[in-house]
Amino acid sequence: MHPAFSVVFFTTATGAGYGLLALLGLLGGLGFIPADFWLGLAGMALALGLIVAGLLSSTGHLGRPERAWRAFSQWRSSWLSREGVASVATFIPAGLFGIGWVFLGKSGGWVAVAGLLTATGAAVTVCTTGMIYASLKPIAQWHSRYTLPAYLIFSAMTGGVLLNALLQGFAMGSAAVLTGALLATPAGWGWKLATWRYNDRLEIPTTANTATGLAGGTVTSIEWPHTEENYLLKEMGFRVARKHSAxxxxIAQALAFAAPAALLAIVFFLPWPLGAIVSVLAAVAQLAGMLVERWLFFAEAKHTVTLYYGRQ
Known part of the structure; x- marks a missing residue:
């Protein structure tokens, strides 16, 4: 698949944004994070800012961005439409939670309920995003048991690292949040390694014979039906060299997993503000690494439509 930057940024930004929003709603609503005005304002602004920026960037990949609103009408059959509905619906409890937790300085009661609904909406939205890709049977690298959990794991991982950086920046560091972020990072690393191992060993049963329905012998493409690459080959037939992929x-492992894990481990032994600086560096490195990881997620995927053009 062609890794358009708009989609790469969308999946990275919204994943981190919804992960942070879910943690704020859950921990803030239940009182595990203090209802501090500036902390809450910065946290909600960062989470919602990432989400909105990601959603807006995704329209850049549409042929007619002004018609993006029509995607909401297909929620009965389209995971893309369900994602749009879920993302917008999540803003309702998130707004109520923000009013109670940030501006009224409250937790528990109706604020906790709004926070739990916000966290649920964020998780559902991330699931619908993952299902957009996991439901595509023509792309074997995505249509597997690894895709949907990856979206949830990476969202929780990046959201946790961002939350830790936020708390450390306001000198409200939590050992529990720091520990959670530290444990989530190698968990995400392990899941990514398992995904790559699965994809590298993947044996795709579909061939040019099965794709065309012509049995017997070997089907080969003698001549393309056109003289230059079309939309299908540009979007569905992107190829990345094996050495570049490796x-x-x-780079993705170093930035998204190894460096953040090492930096977060160091934070345990650093006083403020050094701990805050290192926590921010961990978050920045991880987001940069996830951009690379998401680029590979699209670039390494192969659509079976390329079989019609003689590619294996």
């Missing part, structure tokens, strides 16, 4: 996998 190099980018190392």
């Amino acid at each position: 190099k980018l996998r190392l």
